[in-house]
Amino acid sequence: MGWPRATAPAWPVHAGLLLLTVTTVGGYALADPELRNVIFALVTAVPIVTYLLALGAGHLTDRRPWLAAVAGLGFLTLGTVMWPDWIPGHHFGRAEGSVTDLVMASAHLLFLVGTATALRRHGRTDPGGLIDAALFGLCAAGPLWEWLIGPHLGSHATALGKALLFSDVLVLAAVLGCLIRIGITAHGARGPLGYLVTTASLTLANDVVAVLTIDGSAVWTAQIMMLAYLTLAVAPLLPTAPGVTEPAPGPAVTRHPPLGLLGAALCANPLIAVVQAVRADGPASVVLPVATMLVVPMVVLRLRLLSSQRARAERTLAHQAHHDELTGLYNRRHIVTKIDEAMDALDRGEISEVTLLLCDLDGFKPVNDRYGHQAGDAVLQAVARRLSAVAGPHDAVGRLGGDEFMILQCGGEPVADRITAALCEPIAITGGTVRIGASVGTATAWPGDGADRESLIARADAAMYAVKARPAAPEPATI
Secondary structure: OOOOOOOOOOHHHHHHHHHHHHHHHHHHHHOOHHHHHHHHHHHHHHHHHHHHHHHHOOOOOOHHHHHHHHHHHHHHHHHHHHOOOOOOOOOOOOOOOOHHHHHHHHHHHHHHHHHHHHOHHHHHHOHHHHHHHHHHHHHHHHHHHHHHHHHHOOOOOOHHHHHHHHHHHHHHHHHHHHHHHHHHHOHHHHHHHHHHHHHHHHHHHHHHHHHHOOOOOOHHHHHHHHHHHHHHHHHHHOOOHHHHOOOOOOOOOOOOOOHHHHHHHHHHHHHHHHHHHHHOOOOOOOHHHHHHHHHHHHHHHHHHHHHHHHHHHHHHHHHHHHEOOOOOOEOHHHHHHHHHHHHHHHHOOOOOOEEEEEEEEEOHHHHHHHHOHHHHHHHHHHHHHHHHHHOOOOOEEEEEEOOEEEEEEOOOOOOHHHHHHHHOOOEEEOOEEEOOEEEEEEEEEOOOOOOOHHHHHHHHHHHHHHHHOOOOOOOOOOO
């Protein structure tokens, strides 16, 4: 089965959703009770069909999480068929903690787990942003429960029913926050993500409406839930749906929310609890402490992430301070520091000699002129690898700049001839291979000879120019 390309127009999908919404939602309002159950059950099966079609066509490449989501949807449809009176009879908003509530909540949780797993790749590129978004969602769940849901639960609500409903609100709020965050960063998948955000928003709104209308008609509850199912069914049909689980390469560039805003969100639940304690107008609620306790691990995770990011940044800065960006060798400043340390160790008698090898490439400029600077960079990187391979485990290899390199030895076998031989081997570049040469000057300091860093470098430099004054090395040639 074929599938529209990512550049295909999305308006047929939007038009189909509008037509199906008017037909099903309007038909539900006009139908008799028995037909309403049939319409609702059919609507719950629509997203199962669309997801299976998308998976079968290979449109959704990350199969496992979507299969878990489809399994959750299947349980929801099965529960609707087995207990058709769950929504029309207003059991959904009663929080009775019945077997039906438990089955439906488990199916819903399975779907949400599958959805969250499908978004896991975004967590690798934007972990801090998703944690922040989940924190905002969890912090918003507390006021939503205390102001709109909790006060309107009747005597029929049990502890288990409240726990199931509250967990549903918490997970939905966290997933909604993450979906909004991903929608901000994943520009290529905003269409399907917009529908998923609408689905989560409608489902969360349905939790509130089901409780607020517990003594009235259940039509609103059923219609909102049908809209949630239909918007969910549309997401995999869009040509850009694969982008939901396949983030763009590279880290997300969207800014994180200000710390003040995040701090205010974290203070919301404790502040409501304080107000309730001061007013003392009813029994203390355990919801806010539970919500706060759930937020604490997220905050700890966020702090750990920040600590890890800072440690990585410090390691990166330390590496950049001591190493050449192109070749990864020591830079001029650090190799000079190494020379000073070696000369001090020589004066203290800790080592027997210090040898400095100054290497200047022959025929490197024609490589740049003929093949471009990108080829020149490739040659310099190849030279760095070969110098590192020739040098001993305790030798320091650095790049002074341009095509000049330096090797610092504190004892060990001479490597000048090995360097010359290694650098004369062909080097592969884009479009062919080249040969370069190398002029290597060597200078050695011994205890008591009065040498210092400047004089040692000057002697190595003079020796290098003496080698360069000999018959010229061959020009680079394409092989």
